[in-house]
Amino acid sequence: MKDFEKANAQVFVVVPHERCRTKWWADRGNPVVFLADPGFWVSSLYGVAFQMRIHSDTSNTPGTFVIDKRGILRWAHIGQGKKNWRDRPTVEQTLAKVKEFSQ
Amino acid sequence: MSITVGRRCWVIVALSIVAGWGHLPEVRGEDVASILREFSRHWPDDRIPYRTAEDTTTWKTYVLSMKRLVALGEAAVPELIAGCDDRSFQVRALCARVLGFLEAREAVPKLIKLLEDRPEVAVLAADALGQIQDAAGLAALRAARRRVRNGDVLLHVNKALERRVALEDDVREQILKISADSIDLAKLGQPAPDFTLRDPTGKPWTLSRFRGKKAVVLVFIYGDG
Numbered sequence: 001m002k003d004f005e006k007a008n009a010q011v012f013v014v015v016p017h018e019r020c021r022t023k024w025w026a027d028r029g030n031p032v033v034f035l036a037d038p039g040f041w042v043s044s045l046y047g048v049a050f051q052m053r054i055h056s057d058t059s060n061t062p063g064t065f066v067i068d069k070r071g072i073l074r075w076a077h078i079g080q081g082k083k084n085w086r087d088r089p090t091v092e093q094t095l096a097k098v099k100e101f102s103q
Numbered sequence: 104m105s106i107t108v109g110r111r112c113w114v115i116v117a118l119s120i121v122a123g124w125g126h127l128p129e130v131r132g133e134d135v136a137s138i139l140r141e142f143s144r145h146w147p148d149d150r151i152p153y154r155t156a157e158d159t160t161t162w163k164t165y166v167l168s169m170k171r172l173v174a175l176g177e178a179a180v181p182e183l184i185a186g187c188d189d190r191s192f193q194v195r196a197l198c199a200r201v202l203g204f205l206e207a208r209e210a211v212p213k214l215i216k217l218l219e220d221r222p223e224v225a226v227l228a229a230d231a232l233g234q235i236q237d238a239a240g241l242a243a244l245r246a247a248r249r250r251v252r253n254g255d256v257l258l259h260v261n262k263a264l265e266r267r268v269a270l271e272d273d274v275r276e277q278i279l280k281i282s283a284d285s286i287d288l289a290k291l292g293q294p295a296p297d298f299t300l301r302d303p304t305g306k307p308w309t310l311s312r313f314r315g316k317k318a319v320v321l322v323f324i325y326g327d328g
Contacts, residue, residue, distance in 0.1 A: 067313075
């Protein structure tokens with residue numbers, strides 16, 4: 001997370017649960033900011049809602065979006081296929097995109 | 104006298120229609136049965152809900168059906184309860200999800216029965232019972248915790264018992280912001296769609312407040328905590 005701070009980037013993790021369930025992650029010392037999206041409003045806005053079966057539930061497919069300092073969406077990766085739960089960029093790949101679009 | 108009453112009725116009907124259009128234009132003329140029928144056509148029981156290169160749009164039927172049902176509010180509850188007996192498990196699961204979002208106490212007996220349904224339905228029945236926080240529903244969740252063998256259902260039963268609070272007050276408000284014109288708006292090279300969401304402490308975070316100050320990384324996860 002310090003690398004993202006150095007790159008002047010704020011990281012948000014959007015969780016399709018109410019705040020009372022989002023707290024589970026925050027209480028475990030995770031340094032990122034968790035945001036509750038229980039009605040799938042923002043997940044729908046960004047096109048990731050209801051595209052994966054997980055634990056017998058239908059939920060978000062993984063999605064990573066990099067928004068530059070001007071507020072422009074510069075890079076997106078949305079998980080696809082039957083194994084979309086693991087179709088996501090690494091932290092290093094995401095950080096590289098943040099740096100690329102900061103120049 | 105009868106003519107006067109008749110005119111008054113027409114005025115009331117006309118005003119109701121206009122008021123309805125103003126608030127929820129996209130649900131005009133829709134009812135629970137037609138929404139569930141449309142949903143079922145796009146989400147048959149053999150549908151695998153994974154995003155693929157060939158199908159990047161079917162998910163929209165799910166989110167818009169959910170929103171339309173929530174927008175119908177209390178009036179939809181009897182038909183949603185009936186929908187819990189539908190032949191399609193996808194329909195039963197959607198009905199359970201929406202009954203939770205509507206905090207429908209009268210649905211508790213049916214939701215308790217759905218705890219015995221297949222896992223895709225039982226997990227959402229457990230979520231709904233947790234959101235409703237009715238004594239009978241909580242007792243059924245406690246009993247299910249001792250009995251249930253399926254790990255997914257057990258996870259949701261435990262989460263429903265741990266929460267100890269009813270549906271949070273801004274959930275329905277957020278769902279009602281969803282419309283056909285306001286989904287899937289994130290486009291490369293365009294301004295990122297703005298939003299305000301809360302962190303676990305209740306603090307609101309607004310994306311646009313970072314404009315001109317910081318880059319932002321949004322990571323969407325499926326959640327199972």
